Amino acid sequence: MAAGRNGFWQRILGIDRRWIFLLVGIGTALPLIFPVNLPVAASPRVKAAYNAIEAVPEGSRVLMSLDYEPDIMAELQPMSIAVLRHCFRRHLTPIILTLYPAGPGLIERALAVASTAEGAKNYQDYVFLGYKSGNQAVVLGLGENIKGLFPKDFYGASTDSITLMRHVNSFTDFPLLIDLSGSTIADYYIRIGASRYHRPMILGATAVMATDYYPYLSSRQILGLIGGMKGAAEYERLMGIVGDARRGMDAQSLVHVIVVILVLLGNAALFATGGIKPRIGGGS
Amino acid sequence: MRFGPLVVTFLTGAVLIAIFFIPHHRAQETQSVILEWADIVYTFALVLGSISLWAMHQKKVQQKGEGWIYSVVTLVALLGVTAFGVIQGVEAGTVVGRIYNMVNAPLASTMFSLLAFFIASAAFRAFRARNVEATLLLVTAIVMMVGRVSVGEFVWKGFPPLTEWLLDVPNLAAKRAVAIGIGLGAISTALKIILGIDRSYLGRS
């Protein structure tokens, strides 16, 4: 009997990782098929980001840099949509650009969703400047001559002729900077836009990267931080909308619970077998 | 033969460090120009990389090495996308734009999503209470995993504030300490290269 129990725990320790993958797959798919709509409470960091936009006077222009590609759109696209919708609701005019070559396609999709939901129109409620290569050089240039960097917007219109671009040519002309980034491009905006030009700034980042920016939050170099899909879900909650992030949190919650159960099971097996730990089985 | 690259490295590094302290507009313009040069050099390096990629896969096809069919796919894709990009451009609506949106983008998203599965298997294997430090790691990981999702609040109302405290205090303290170490290490490595102390990037002998 003891040998049988030990055999069971040994099998748990040596479980083929494909069973783990299967459980995670089920845990991800089920809540998407049968939504639970678990409540999401907004954290102080996300509330601070929300309040920073709330504090901007109506009719102002804000500079938004949406710097992400398809691989991380699951975390950043819902964030972009929620923040864009917030800007439109507050009658702020986002001037949008991207430093990622694959960014424009995603931004157009985000703009389509946000503008449809809030009734916003191109050239009346927002301007999309498009993509510019150069990363740090571009951010430096935004501090001096935006129209020089972007003589035309994404759709080919001369930025000199766009009414919303009048009196706007550098960081100093914006009361708020918003950067939603999946890379270290955020560092350039913090160093140049927030620190050198003293612009109030809020930041959105992937969950893994967000913790890197906590020091900037505590030193007030950024006013708010939206981290990952959870941050996007919290922002949607503050906006009173149900978007992809809130739907995705159900799946994330279940998968986290599955992983915790597996970890506890693994530890129970370790104790039951007295610390014998064969390598877990491979897949191929 | 090494003297030239060493001098160029030293002068470029020294100039860029100096510009950091000089707000004069000419100095800042120089920095922008140098950054543009770096982009241009990188673009030529991409051409070099493509040539090396082509050579490697062409050899595999010629010698009918293992998996040579996939090398044919690589070569056709490399040639085709480059040709369409040069002829039509890369904006939305062009062939390259469509290939990027219909092939690259979904593939990249799929690959990224596989991380969720790998995290689960890595967590199962790594979070074991073998000693005191490992137990601390295990407990913290469980608290974070539960507290960072909606379920945490259901289990115990204290989970979200506990996770926020863990992120704001011990995590932030450790990150700052590691970041200071990395920053100093980065200065050290950069100075080694600028001053020519470390020349291994040129070949050592």
Added chain:
Amino acid sequence: MGETIDTRWFEPARLNLLVGLLTFIAFLAINIRRAHASHEGLFIRPLAGLKALDEAIGRATEMGRPVLYLPGSGDMSEVGTLAAITISSRVARRVADLGCDLRVPCYDPVVAALIDGTTREAYREANRADSFRPGSVYYVSATQFAYVASVTGTMLRDRPAANIFMGSFYAESLFLAETGNLTGAIQIAGCDQVTQLPFFVCSCDYTLLGEELYAASAYLGREPNQLATIAAQDWAKALAAAAVVLALLLSAIGHPEFGQLLKTS
């Protein structure tokens, strides 16, 4: 709208950074002298990951399987990549000495060209120039997950006995490390991206944390000047820690001026 043109030749707000940099250079100069004066060489505490390098390469030689070296997915502007390039020459020398196979798939074409050169040089120094296999260092793709797909495919097909991850890694770190773990390779990682360290710690046998990556090249080469830079780093870290504690104590008793001196802009 009038534009103000800055014509100052020095930014006074950065004086503290200049003092810090000059102090660091002074520490470097002092330690280079110490290193050359010392017969035994400056002491560096052992780093388990680097001690295991020889074991890993030896294992690969015995098993007749290749060593896979990944220099990260950063480009030449990242210090982690520079560290990866310098370490690669050391690893290549060890591999050349023991006579096993080396594969170095690269994310960046410039990095690939540099590592190709340093690897050839390492084989020449080991009098094994003929053993160098052209094409062992190759450019894959500058797209993150295309690179990952290729490297994981290489891991699963070629089954390297040792995987060495050194440099700047991002989201692909767990992918690479877990796939390597699946194949049973011994894995040694060094990464300067703090966010990726937990993934390497979970999946690799040995991990160099943060600045240990930068110390690796000096550790492996044991050249006096290189060891001196590590000592200078440690002195600078001690000074930084002392300054922070002093600023904290002074601020606590109502004198924040010293802390203000440490502020950067």
